[in-house]
Amino acid sequence: MARTLTPDICIIGAGAAGLSAAAAAVTYGTSVVLVEKSRMGGNHLHHGCIPSKALIAASRHAHAPQSGPPFGIGATQPDIDFAAVRQHIRDTIATLTPNNSAEHFTALGVEVIKAEGRFADGQTLLAGDATVRARRFVIATGSVRVPPPIPGFDKSGCLTDETIFDLPRLPDHLIIIGAGARGLEFAQAFRRLGSQVSVIDAANALRAEDPEMTAVVLRQLREEGIDIREHTRITHLTRLGRHGVRISFTTGHRALEGSHLLLATGRAPDLDGLDLGRAGIVHGEWGLKLDTRLRTTNHRVYAIGDAAGAGESTAAARTHGELVVRAILFRFPLRVRPSMVPRIIFTDPELAHVGLTETEAAAKHRRLRVLRWPYAESDRAHIERSTHGHIKVVADSGGRILGASIAGPMAGEMIHIWSLALAKGLTLRDMASYIAPYPSLGEIGKHAAITYLIAAARMPFARRLIGILRKFG
Numbered sequence: 001m002a003r004t005l006t007p008d009i010c011i012i013g014a015g016a017a018g019l020s021a022a023a024a025a026v027t028y029g030t031s032v033v034l035v036e037k038s039r040m041g042g043n044h045l046h047h048g049c050i051p052s053k054a055l056i057a058a059s060r061h062a063h064a065p066q067s068g069p070p071f072g073i074g075a076t077q078p079d080i081d082f083a084a085v086r087q088h089i090r091d092t093i094a095t096l097t098p099n100n101s102a103e104h105f106t107a108l109g110v111e112v113i114k115a116e117g118r119f120a121d122g123q124t125l126l127a128g129d130a131t132v133r134a135r136r137f138v139i140a141t142g143s144v145r146v147p148p149p150i151p152g153f154d155k156s157g158c159l160t161d162e163t164i165f166d167l168p169r170l171p172d173h174l175i176i177i178g179a180g181a182r183g184l185e186f187a188q189a190f191r192r193l194g195s196q197v198s199v200i201d202a203a204n205a206l207r208a209e210d211p212e213m214t215a216v217v218l219r220q221l222r223e224e225g226i227d228i229r230e231h232t233r234i235t236h237l238t239r240l241g242r243h244g245v246r247i248s249f250t251t252g253h254r255a256l257e258g259s260h261l262l263l264a265t266g267r268a269p270d271l272d273g274l275d276l277g278r279a280g281i282v283h284g285e286w287g288l289k290l291d292t293r294l295r296t297t298n299h300r301v302y303a304i305g306d307a308a309g310a311g312e313s314t315a316a317a318r319t320h321g322e323l324v325v326r327a328i329l330f331r332f333p334l335r336v337r338p339s340m341v342p343r344i345i346f347t348d349p350e351l352a353h354v355g356l357t358e359t360e361a362a363a364k365h366r367r368l369r370v371l372r373w374p375y376a377e378s379d380r381a382h383i384e385r386s387t388h389g390h391i392k393v394v395a396d397s398g399g400r401i402l403g404a405s406i407a408g409p410m411a412g413e414m415i416h417i418w419s420l421a422l423a424k425g426l427t428l429r430d431m432a433s434y435i436a437p438y439p440s441l442g443e444i445g446k447h448a449a450i451t452y453l454i455a456a457a458r459m460p461f462a463r464r465l466i467g468i469l470r471k472f473g
Helices: 016-027 042-046 049-066 081-101 100-110 183-192 213-222 314-330 358-364 379-384 416-423 428-433 445-459 460-471
Strands: 003-005 011-013 034-037 109-113 117-121 123-126 130-134 136-139 144-145 173-177 197-198 225-229 232-240 244-249 256-258 261-262 266-270 301-303 343-345 349-355 368-374 389-398 401-407
Touching: 011 016, 011 081, 011 197, 016 034, 016 042, 016 314, 034 130, 042 049, 042 081, 049 081, 049 183, 081 100, 100 109, 100 343, 109 301, 109 343, 117 401, 136 314, 173 183, 183 197, 183 213, 183 343, 197 256, 213 225, 213 401, 244 261, 301 314, 349 445, 358 368, 358 389, 358 401, 368 445, 389 445, 401 460, 428 445
Parallel strands: 003 130, 011 034, 011 136, 034 109, 136 301, 173 197, 173 261, 197 225
Antiparallel strands: 117 123, 123 130, 144 266, 232 244, 244 256, 343 349, 349 401, 368 389, 389 401
């Protein structure tokens, strides 16, 4: 039977962004309708962050038995049961599914509609047997992989985030197109599980990150036997059987054959089937036209997460969800600051960043202070025999923190305090003054901040002041 619903907010898409928005809205007593055409939890739960990190965790244990000699432990070759690895990934997803389920959100007070939604006009969405006339709509439909413009490319025979976790056996030679964060995470994980791995990119690997920091990661990946080919253009792909592929390159590069091909290039907002034109929403292949408040050209309709160009960041997606609800309900000014969202590349070593990179900061500030401190100066790093990498902190001339990057062990856990520092407008003096537990890897951040104070104390004005203070006791 057809029904008409009139909620305060209708959210289209139940991934990380949509679920965050729905949970935030019902907390304030708001009526919410959540429309999802596929599985609750979206890419984040089923194809993205959760399964990929579960795979990485398995590969870390596979690598550990070979890392024992420096500690007096004999190296052994791990016995890889790939079917069990795959089951570990499925078990992880299953454990987290209840918190993302329709039943869970229904219990919270959200009306969940499992159907594809499409706009009938600027204030009406059709979904299954329901006509939804909401005060505000939020598009949270996520994103999809964009096939590269390569002659002979056939997506049907190519692995993606959605299919790679269903492989029945370990690839003999996995070729990955795309040397971004996800591509290199997969590369190291499958290499440690026993696959030969090649990664191809037409530009720099991890090009969104600081080259100084990415060098730490890339050096380790290459030492582990991963073939990373940067600035390499593919001229043609030839299918070899069901999964195999032969890749031809421009002059100077020999052809490469692999048992499997994984697409890990960029993504685009998933907007198919929404009938956005009927709602007066301007969009194109590049995505939605949004203002600084994440509103579309129809100001009743917002977009969040990957649909708004968040770039596969679950942290950004969740932040969007919370911010947009407060903007809708309380008219709070919504200011999206992508640089304030920390990001982590879960390779080993990890690469974590928050704020501005040195290049970005230099474009906005005339004078910078760039501070570094190596893991090699950490007692804990020597205990763990993990001394490669360093922290890099960028500040203005007055010591206000603009950004921080860490390349090394546990970087993702150590970036938290720098994210807090940026959010609260702390300075290097603040970061130098807190008491760090000993021995801990996080001490490298405190030591980097202390170098700023040491340099300041050596300035002529400071030395004169110290002399005056000593004179008067």
